[in-house]
């Protein structure tokens with residue numbers, strides 16, 4: 001059963017059509033990486049999937065339920081109220097620039113959403129948060145504030161914060177591109193460890209070796225369409241001129 | 253008039269000044285937030301009305317506004333309001349005026365918040381109201397505190413404008429005594445009162461700023 005299915009998505013900003021009929025599917029425990037040149041629409045695709053942007057046509061399905069779609073008359077149908085709450089609980093998003101809440105401690109960043117929004121028991125949430133922090137290698141940081149942490153530590157807190165809500169699928173938008181190279185490794189390591197837990201993930205990244213190694217499936221996006229897709233080795237060996245140029249540029 | 257009597261009378265005037273000051277803050281701070289919502293509203297009509305209100309409040313002298321509020325009901329509607337009206341009019345005029353200034357401060361603070369904070373909150377399941385109350389507003393307070401401190405200090409000095417309605421706050425009393433005694437002393441004493449009050453408030457605001465300095 002697919003966790004997420006995006007069917008024939010289109011999205012434009014004014015006259016600029018950024019996503020032109022893209023479909024994708026993510027199954028339980030599957031890892032999908034999205035690669036492609038700057039401006040190809042990768043972030044926009046994630047923002048559509050997480051409903052930060054509304055689609056102009058197509059359908060978004062979560063867990064075999066049509067969560068959002070554009071009907072025949074062209075009106076956008078998005079969930080509201082309880083239904084919206086349920087759909088949003090399926091996914092989490094890790095941002096490029098973390099977007100931690102600076103006025104909350106690390107612990108509060110992680111525990112406030114489950115306690116306040118999911119109405120879960122405080123004790124249980126705290127216990128789980130401590131376990132998550134341990135997994136992130138941040139057990140000594142629970143009382144720190146985001147401004148006291150390095151970028152890599154902030155990103156690991158952001159990952160813990162997303163995980164604390166027990167999402168079915170986690171989206172990452174270039175989780176390491178705001179980080180110094182020496183901090184990238186620690187974040188990638190954490191994401192790898194999530195793969196072992198069989199959490200479904202969609203990762204937009206410029207880290208090609210990482211994508212190749214971790215993904216079940218890779219999509220190469222170019223100018224708003226899926227130009228190449230398939231298993232990592234197939235995608236990286238494909239003879240697609242734009243993609244060869246893109247990979248070549250990264251190497252230098 | 254002995255020095256002691258003078259200080260006593262000025263002290264009473266001071267209390268009245270402080271009354272205007274605190275009641276104005278009590279009403280203007282929340283009202284300003286509401287006004288800022290109107291100012292940022294998507295409703296064009298509401299936005300226009302609020303814009304006009306703010307621009308009048310900031311574009312005309314507060315003393316004129318005091319007179320307008322105090323005498324308006326009589327000249328416009330022939331209403332004769334009781335003896336309490338003087339004080340009510342003062343608080344009303346001050347609150348409505350200061351709310352306009354505070355509204356612009358709130359607006360600048362709210363608009364300076366990075367969109368990422370709203371997006372993260374939405375993804376983490378916060379409702380619109382919780383997002384504002386728990387995530388946005390606490391950070392806005394920290395950002396606008398210096399600007400609010402400026403307004404608050406201006407307000408202390410502005411309370412003296414109530415003399416234009418012959419309300420017996422400190423400045424009015426200082427002026428009366430000075431005229432009666434042909435002495436400059438009362439003004440000097442009043443200046444010291446204002447200055448000390450200002451220093452206290454400035455100190456308090458600094459403490460609040462420090463208390464919020466635990467994050468950047």
Ligand SMILES: Nc1ncnc2c1ncn2[C@@H]1O[C@H](COP(=O)(O)OP(=O)(O)OP(=O)(O)O)[C@@H](O)[C@H]1O
Nearest residue numbers: 013016018036037038039040041042043044045174
């Ligand atoms: N809110 C917006 N308003 C207008 N245009 C936008 C908006 N967001 C994105 N775009 C445009 O959409 C196109 C795709 O942007 P997007 O951010 O999805 O690219 P990307 O593949 O994530 O690029 P990068 O690798 O640089 O992050 C760009 O041309 C961008 O200018």
Ligand SMILES: [Mg+2]
Nearest residue numbers: 042043044174
């Ligand atoms: Mg992007």
